[in-house]
Amino acid sequence: MAIDEEQRALASRNARAGFPSLNQRIFAPFKLVTVIDTVASRGIAPETVLDRTGLTLAEVRDPHTLTSIGQYLAACENIVSAGAEFADAFAIGSRLHLSAYGMYGYALMCSPTMRDFFDFAVRYQPLATPTVRLGWRTEGDLAIWQFQEIYRDVMSSDVRTFLIRQQMKMTYTHIRDTAGSDNLPVRARFALAEDAHAAEDARELSCPCLYGQEANELHFPIGILEQTPELGNRLTRTMLEETCDRLIGQSRTSSGVSGEVYQLLLLAPNQFPSMTAIADQLGLQERTLRRRLAAEDTSYAGIVDDVRRKLAIEYLQTTRMSVDDVAWKVGFSDSANLRRAIRRWTGQTVNQVRAGK
Numbered sequence: 001m002a003i004d005e006e007q008r009a010l011a012s013r014n015a016r017a018g019f020p021s022l023n024q025r026i027f028a029p030f031k032l033v034t035v036i037d038t039v040a041s042r043g044i045a046p047e048t049v050l051d052r053t054g055l056t057l058a059e060v061r062d063p064h065t066l067t068s069i070g071q072y073l074a075a076c077e078n079i080v081s082a083g084a085e086f087a088d089a090f091a092i093g094s095r096l097h098l099s100a101y102g103m104y105g106y107a108l109m110c111s112p113t114m115r116d117f118f119d120f121a122v123r124y125q126p127l128a129t130p131t132v133r134l135g136w137r138t139e140g141d142l143a144i145w146q147f148q149e150i151y152r153d154v155m156s157s158d159v160r161t162f163l164i165r166q167q168m169k170m171t172y173t174h175i176r177d178t179a180g181s182d183n184l185p186v187r188a189r190f191a192l193a194e195d196a197h198a199a200e201d202a203r204e205l206s207c208p209c210l211y212g213q214e215a216n217e218l219h220f221p222i223g224i225l226e227q228t229p230e231l232g233n234r235l236t237r238t239m240l241e242e243t244c245d246r247l248i249g250q251s252r253t254s255s256g257v258s259g260e261v262y263q264l265l266l267l268a269p270n271q272f273p274s275m276t277a278i279a280d281q282l283g284l285q286e287r288t289l290r291r292r293l294a295a296e297d298t299s300y301a302g303i304v305d306d307v308r309r310k311l312a313i314e315y316l317q318t319t320r321m322s323v324d325d326v327a328w329k330v331g332f333s334d335s336a337n338l339r340r341a342i343r344r345w346t347g348q349t350v351n352q353v354r355a356g357k
Contacts, residue, residue, distance in 0.1 A: 003296050022070035022151065024256070024296075029060040029067045030100045035075055036060065038092045044082045065215050073155055074128055075228045080158050086197045089162045090204045093169025098177045103247065104128055107240035114179055118143065120237075121174075124244045132216075133271040134171075143225050145171055147216040149191075161192055164216050165201065170175040171218055172205055175181070178229045185220050189213040202335070238356075250348075258291045258303060265307045272307075272331045275300040309345045312338060316354045323350055 032055070036046045046057045053071040060067070078136055079088070098105035104127040111117035117134045125134045133148040147167050152160050168188060185207040194211035201209045205218070264278055273281075278300070279289040293299055308330045315326045327338035342350050 009163045022073070022154065023068050025066040025068045025071075027067050027069070027072075027127075028102060029055075029065050030063075030102075031072055031096065031129050032060045032067060032075055034092055034095050034100065035072075035079060038095060039079050039082075039084050039088055042050055042083060042088070044079055044084065047167055048082050049078055051078050067129070068138075069129060069131065069151065069339040070154075073131065073151065073159070076159050076162060077155065080156070080162055084162070086165050086200065089165040090169045090200070093166045094173050096170050096173065096204060098174050101128055103240055103243045107237055107244055108174065109178055109229060109231045110237040110240060111178065111229055112232045112234045112237060113225065114227045114229065116237070117178055117229065118145075120241070124241075124248065127244060132167050138222055138225075141222050143220045145218045145220075147171075147218075149216070161195075164190065164192060165197075167203075168201075168203060168216070168218055175220070175224075178231075179224060179227050180230070183220065183224055183227070185218050187219045187315065189215060189219070191216050256296045257284075257289065258296045258298050260340055261289075261293070261300065261303050262307060265304060272304055308332075308341065312342065313346070313353060316342075316350065 030148065032049070032053075033319055036049050036057070039049065040046075046060075050057065050060065051074075053067075053074050055065070055067065055071060059065045061297060098109050101108075104124055107124070108117055108120055111120060122136060124133045131151060133150050135146040135148060137144050137146070147164065149160065149164070155163070171332045172185065175185075184206060186208050188201065188205050188209045190201070190209060190211045191213050192211060198209060198211065207219075261278055264281055265272060275289065276286050279286045284292070290300070293303075312326055315321055315329060316323075319326075321329070323338060325336045327333075327335045330338070332338045332341070337351050342348065346353055
C-alpha cells in the first residue's frame, strides 16, 4: 500500500504534537538495515525492501544517510507484501538492540535506575524512528509500557499487526539489554484480535498474552523500576542527555516550514513577533502557515514555547545573567513567569537548572 500525500496529511493530523512528520528525513538508517538483513533469509531482496522509498542499498548502508518514518513504513509494507511473516517481526525486534540507537540507546543503557530508563525512553523517543508513541505508568504492583498507534491510518492491517509485534519485542529486548535477562514481563495485552500466532506471541515475549484489549501494553513487576542497570552512570547519562537535547533541537530547527519559523524567532527572542508577522516574512497567509505547521505536527505557540525553553536554559547554564534579565531575554513579563515555565519544562527550579543538576 503506497503512502500518498493525502495519507501523510491524515497521519500528521492524527499524530500527537511533538512527533516527527512522516516525511522528515532526520533518522539514521539502522532500522532499515536491520529489516534488510533479517528478511534476506526469506529470499526478499534489498531492492524489494526499498521499493518506493527512494533509497538505494548503498544509501542505507551509509550511516550518514537520513531517512524518514514514512520510508520505514513503506519498507515494512514491501516485506509483508513479499511474504514476510510475524516471526520476522519478532526477529527484527530482537535484533534492534539499544546499541543500534546511537546516543539515545547509549543514554538509556547508562540510566541510573530503570525508572530513569522508562522516563528517558519516553521523553526522547522521537530520536528512534518511532512507529508508535511510548508511554508508561504504574498500576498496583505493575510497571506498564503502553504503545499508542499514531500512524495506523497509513498502513494495512497486516502491517499494523506486524509493527505492534515488532515493538513489543523491541521493548522486551531493550529491557533485557539494560536490566538483565531475568527481567521478564508478566503479561502482554494486544489491541488486536487473537489469531493463529498467539502461541508464538507468548513464546517470544515469555508471558501470557491477552487479545481484544483496549490498548497494546507490556506489563512488568513494579520492582524493576528501582533496579540499577549494569552500565548505570548518572554523570554519563547527564552528558548524553544534553547531546540528545541538541539532537532533538536540530531536528526541529532544520525541517520544513517549522524550521524556518524556529530560525526567525531565534533572531529576536525577547520580542516574539505575532504569527501574522511571521507569516508575512515567509510570504504566506496566516491560515496557510497554521495549516502547514499542523501538517508537521506542531503549532506557532508550540514553537514559541520551545524557543523560550531552549534559550532560557542556555542563558541560565552558560551566563551569569540575573533571573530577571533572563526572563526579559526570552519574552516573559517577570521572573515569576519564567520560574513557573522552568518548572513546567524541566520539573526543576531555576537554581537547579542553573547548577546543571
